[in-house]
Amino acid sequence: MTDSSDILQQLQQTVMDRLNAEPDSSYVASLAHKGLDAILKKVGEEATETVMAAKDGDVDKLVYEVADLWFHTIVLLAQQGSSAQAVISELERRTGVSGLTEKAARTNT
DSSP: OOOHHHHHHHHHHHHHHHHTSOGGGOHHHHHHHHOHHHHHHHHHHHHHHHHHHHHHTOHHHHHHHHHHHHHHHHHHHHHTTOOHHHHHHHHHHHTTSOHHHHHHHHHTO
């Protein structure tokens, strides 16, 4: 099995490679060509489908939908000039910090 950070790095690189390609060459290129609103709509759709799968209690469907959500979120991050690695770094920063403490620190800045 491949390390999860390797998978995210590979996916991030694939998305970056396809982001500015010709729209008919890949799904990512097609979505990116449609612009931010299309990407946001897709993220919203996938988030809704994730919630619905969880409400239905179908764990396999939930995993499938979360994978779609993560994928489209990575497309969004790339389109905005960021990366999955930036999110991983933020999660690492938060590791060991109480969620209440972390939230309080954000609202006080």
